Amino acid sequence: DIVMTQSPDSLAVSLGERATINCKSSQSVLYNSNNKNFLAWYQQKPGLPPKLLIYWASTRESGVPDRFSGSGSGTDFTLTISSLQAEDVAVYYCQQYYSTPCSFGQGTKLEI
Amino acid sequence: EVQLVESGGGLVQPGGSLRLSCAASGFTLSSYWMHWVRQAPGTGLVWVSRIDSDGTSTNYAGSVKGRFTISRDTAKNTLHLQINSLRAEDTALYYCARGAGYIKNWYLMDVWGKGTTVTVSS
Numbered sequence: 021d022i023v024m025t026q027s028p029d030s031l032a033v034s035l036g037e038r039a040t041i042n043c044k045s046s047q048s049v050l051y052n053s054n055n056k057n058f059l060a061w062y063q064q065k066p067g068l069p070p071k072l073l074i075y076w077a078s079t080r081e082s083g084v085p086d087r088f089s090g091s092g093s094g095t096d097f098t099l100t101i102s103s104l105q106a107e108d109v110a111v112y113y114c115q116q117y118y119s120t121p122c123s124f125g126q127g128t129k130l131e132i
Numbered sequence: 133e134v135q136l137v138e139s140g141g142g143l144v145q146p147g148g149s150l151r152l153s154c155a156a157s158g159f160t161l162s163s164y165w166m167h168w169v170r171q172a173p174g175t176g177l178v179w180v181s182r183i184d185s186d187g188t189s190t191n192y193a194g195s196v197k198g199r200f201t202i203s204r205d206t207a208k209n210t211l212h213l214q215i216n217s218l219r220a221e222d223t224a225l226y227y228c229a230r231g232a233g234y235i236k237n238w239y240l241m242d243v244w245g246k247g248t249t250v251t252v253s254s
Contacts, residue, residue, distance in 0.1 A: 068246075070177060
């Protein structure tokens with residue numbers, strides 16, 4: 021099974037500043053035949069279910085603000101929030117869907 | 133409006149059983165893969181099981197294989213998770229979620245319910 025490890029576990033960023041969350045997979049999630057990384061990011065606000073933010077490592081889901089961006093390939097990935105807003109306070113999870121069982125990172129708690 | 137509403141959670145003794153349900157509205161279950169994902173208190177997300185759009189193929193996490201069974205009732209547009217031989221470590225909030233489709237990927241989850249809580253304790 022692929023193990024996903026996020027860093028840091030928690031992060032405090034000032035409003036308007038950049039937030040960066042990292043995710044590392046125990047094996048590559050890059051599918052060579054289509055050159056796509058099977059990596060997604062979810063946002064979970066307190067008391068709510070997760071929300072899909074980004075898939076294929078860098079494609080924003082419809083309606084997601086463009087301050088959210090994803091990058092990386094193979095085993096190392098990053099979620100960046102370019103200018104933190106108060107409503108971005110949440111726990112962020114990466115997910116690999118390269119192989120079954122799909123798996124999530126342990127989460128990164130983002131605070132102001 | 134596309135919506136998922138879970139029910140059926142509760143307090144159950146170790147070794148007991150529960151049947152979780154997830155009522156879908158705004159879309160047809162039989163057109164999508166569906167998943168169960170759980171979240172133990174204060175911890176992260178763990179994928180539990182999925183069923184394909186035909187209802188003929190299922191997968192389970194190793195920790196629940198042989199104890200949990202995913203199924204659906206197309207007439208009622210409802211997803212189920214039968215959970216047997218419950219253990220303390222099964223205590224969690226159980227979410228149902230919709231697979232995002234063939235083009236994105238069926239293991240992406242684009243619609244989530246609010247969850248139903250299962251507590252296993254004597």
